[in-house]
Amino acid sequence: MIDLERRALLPAGLRDILPPEAAFEAQICETLAAGFGGHGYERVKPPLVEFENSLISGAGAAVSADTFRLMDPVSQRMMGVRADMTTQVARIALTRLTDMPRPLRLSYTGEVLRVGGTQLRPERQFAQVGAELIGVESVEADIEIIAIAVGSLREIGVPYLSVDLTIPPLVPALMKSMALSDEEYGTLRNALDRKDVGAVREYGGQQAEALCSLMDGTGPAAAAVDALSDLSLPEPPATELERLRVVVEGLGHRLPDLDITVDPVENRGFEYHTGVGFTFFSSGERGEIGSGGRYVATLNGAEAGDDNGEAATGFTLYVDNIMRVLPVPQQRSRIYVPPGVPADDLKDLRSDGWVTVAGLNETVNSSVEARRLKCSHVWNLGRAEPLEQG
Numbered sequence: 001m002i003d004l005e006r007r008a009l010l011p012a013g014l015r016d017i018l019p020p021e022a023a024f025e026a027q028i029c030e031t032l033a034a035g036f037g038g039h040g041y042e043r044v045k046p047p048l049v050e051f052e053n054s055l056i057s058g059a060g061a062a063v064s065a066d067t068f069r070l071m072d073p074v075s076q077r078m079m080g081v082r083a084d085m086t087t088q089v090a091r092i093a094l095t096r097l098t099d100m101p102r103p104l105r106l107s108y109t110g111e112v113l114r115v116g117g118t119q120l121r122p123e124r125q126f127a128q129v130g131a132e133l134i135g136v137e138s139v140e141a142d143i144e145i146i147a148i149a150v151g152s153l154r155e156i157g158v159p160y161l162s163v164d165l166t167i168p169p170l171v172p173a174l175m176k177s178m179a180l181s182d183e184e185y186g187t188l189r190n191a192l193d194r195k196d197v198g199a200v201r202e203y204g205g206q207q208a209e210a211l212c213s214l215m216d217g218t219g220p221a222a223a224a225v226d227a228l229s230d231l232s233l234p235e236p237p238a239t240e241l242e243r244l245r246v247v248v249e250g251l252g253h254r255l256p257d258l259d260i261t262v263d264p265v266e267n268r269g270f271e272y273h274t275g276v277g278f279t280f281f282s283s284g285e286r287g288e289i290g291s292g293g294r295y296v297a298t299l300n301g302a303e304a305g306d307d308n309g310e311a312a313t314g315f316t317l318y319v320d321n322i323m324r325v326l327p328v329p330q331q332r333s334r335i336y337v338p339p340g341v342p343a344d345d346l347k348d349l350r351s352d353g354w355v356t357v358a359g360l361n362e363t364v365n366s367s368v369e370a371r372r373l374k375c376s377h378v379w380n381l382g383r384a385e386p387l388e389q390g
Contacts (some may be wrong), residue, residue, distance in 0.1 A: 041148075044107070053082040086314060089108055105133055110127070132313075153290070173237045219262065335377040
């Protein structure tokens, strides 16, 4: 490896984002954030690093294993680099914004860093854009947050958008009465994740039929809700199923052309969620382009109803995955402007949509210099002249 290659080498999962991709990413982030702002979601900007105990408490416990730790040389306390921004927004809502009226609508954009990547996303650093609706338990909040995410994704051109709904606390509520050991619980949970009917019947005990019926309820929302409505469940799971039904119905009225599916036993990635969860997909990307759901915004792991815990729902969109399903935007035309052209002329050109590349030194042939600097036109005697091809 030559010295130049060694200097350019980056750790696995990290990369430089170059033109025009970097500008495209920034454009997506700003367009989405502006859209959220139009719905009343005000923007916050948490720090990249904060004390470990606040970063991974409450909902943050779900990403504890993904969090980089380091020692703060000033306070001598452990800090963490954020692996997700949801828990930071919750902290802000419960500390800095306690006097703001509820429901509190907040949005954010920023980079996150994780200890390791996954098979679908090997990148360890990537941009997140999201919104949180804090301080309200109503089903209408779930419907609003999903509808805003879908509308915003459609506005930037994400094709063939669909949403998959799940109820993370449903299966644990059924399994709670089974007195399972940790090993048995893990075995049954893995069987449900694999949709292994035989294993669920073997390990499901008195809840085997109910769990298998839940798996049968996986699929298009209308059919799934009908199938699940026939289940006889104890009160907490039955309440969650009814909430799912109302969410599906509400989304159907608000977004009648949205492709909605239901997977009532899906739990992976929703470990801290307390109600309806959801994942956004586009047919052009095999991984999800966003996810979210209902949770309790807490400090130090408070429960719903505690003085420092509030009901919340929100979503996070993954900009790197979104970029893979969007066409690369057409670049604005670049025009080379020789030295000495008045600044007002350059300003007028930019107002007309040009990217002006100002010459810094006199050159014998402006066309050659323009071509070298990747320009399509050259400014000559008060006119924009196209460069000859070739």
